[in-house]
Amino acid sequence: METDNKKGHFIESIIIKDIENNKNKGKVLTRFPPEPNGYLHIGHAKSICLNFNMANKFNGKCNLRFDDSNPAKEKQVYIDSIKSTVNWLGFEFGTPLFASDYFEKLHDFAVELIKKGKAYVCSLSADDIRKYRGTLKEPGKDSPYRKRSVEENLDLFTRMKNGEFDEGEHILRAKIDMKSPNINLRDPIIYRVKKASHPRTHDKWCIYPMYDFAHCLSDSLEGITHSLCSLEFEDHRPLYDWTLDEIKTPCHPQQIEFARMNINYTVLSKRKLQRLVEENLVQGWDDPRLPTLEGMKRRGYTPESIRNFCNTIGVSKKESRIDMTLLENCLRDDLNEKAPRVMAVLRPLKVTIENYPADRTEELTAKNHPQKEDMGTRNITFSKEIYVEMDDFMEDPPKKFFRLGPGREVRLRYAYLVTCTKVIKDSAGIIKELICTYDPDSRGGNAPDGRKVKGTIHWVNANDCIDAKVRLYDRLFKDENPEQGKQDFIENLNPDSLTELESCKLEKGLINAVPGNVYQFERLGYFCLDSKEDRKNNSVFNRAVSLRDTWAKRLKK
């Protein structure tokens, strides 16, 4: 079940108070404002859930607004991907909105500011602008162009718009305070010339607004009540407020900042994810090892599990590093409820049942879920030759090993009790096959004499199982915090993050698997058919997450 953070977090408290005070006439309108310059990752999911949840909880709405004010970096493919990912996560946003839809209005607002004497065209070079800005500890100096007349500014800005100048020749700046201790207030640039084609407005414009100018005004134009963003924009809030105070706007949304999340053993910055992709350290943006939402989807993560994760971690202003295990656990919780159980052998070891008739194949009934009757049953076949998991046999097992060993008896799930009588090895001493006997009276898994058999192992019928490739994923980085220290985070990559197994044996019903369906391979974990691989030759299954394994944990100690 989806947990609802009952207690509420500080943003929710603010919203509740605002509603009580009838601020914004008690309305709530939020927005998720991605820049279409990359793919969404789990960090974005936190923001998406926050914004949509707040809107939904208080009968409001959440807009999906693309913050597309920098044509140099933005692409239509990202717009498409982001839209479908937000939908996949389970949120309705109606018609997507774009900051670029407001370019005309934004331009007019800039003119308004110029006329008011609160913005000017500056013709300093990029280099000089940096020099005049001062440093963190020293105040900046006024630009020599700061005192240009309104008329001259208007003329220059128009000519910037008309394409008369090259990039960098002139820019439009807000006239605030070059001596402000807050660098964002030292006459921030609000418009620049950029002769790039925009994915949506194409070549209509050659000047584009900067984030600080476009964002607050877009919020206001949409009637946003609560503008939620991450902590690094805290310093920008005075500028957000200044702009909305100086310009005649429909409303003045409240910017509230919250902390981004970090997850251990992975990275969550667009730049770093991009490097992994570009340097071919992973296989694309939807590599199942990546924390991108497309990667997670391909791996087998469900939208519910991700939403649940976001609701579980909470919202605060403290920087956090969340355990990967929490994410995995949210997935297990969800999949445990809905994944049908099935049997598959990843590292096959052939077993011949010596006292079972060679010409016989029988059908047995298996439950699709041990606790949920309504998920039904299925028939599985059993015959003289089967495969079991290599890991489920030990030649010299310790006492507590409840699996196969010479002379030991185990239960084949839903089938029979079998006892290992012989181990066949090749000349190199590698175990090739097991010979077992079965108890014909134990059909279904229990002996009439009531003897207790502790171990139950999974198996697959050799003569009708299907072959498949299975990919096991482990954490992408060796270190809990890959970005820590001086060394490049790439050095921290886990060389064993991907294990590919060939010739795995699956029960034959899996031939009907559809990409996106997640199954529990009993005793192993949750797996889904890969959505990208060609099914013709060989199926490829991805392991979304393993089952909790207290036995493996015990072995480590």
Next chain:
RNA sequence: UGGGGCGUCGUCAAGUGGCAAGACACAGGGUUUUGAUCCCUGCAUUCAGAGGUUCGAAUCCUCUCGCCCCAGCCA
């Protein structure tokens, strides 16, 4: 003595002057034809530290310490 933030269990996180929720992790135990699931039980005399106010402080005040962000014509 540039500015802005943040410090509550291993990890998240409630708590807003009345005697430290919850989740994950961890440790025990029970059920179990998945060493899964499920179910019990335990797990911060203490809230970065030190002073102070108060009958009473994680919550208020003072100082100290630690961590994060800001000098893109990126968002």
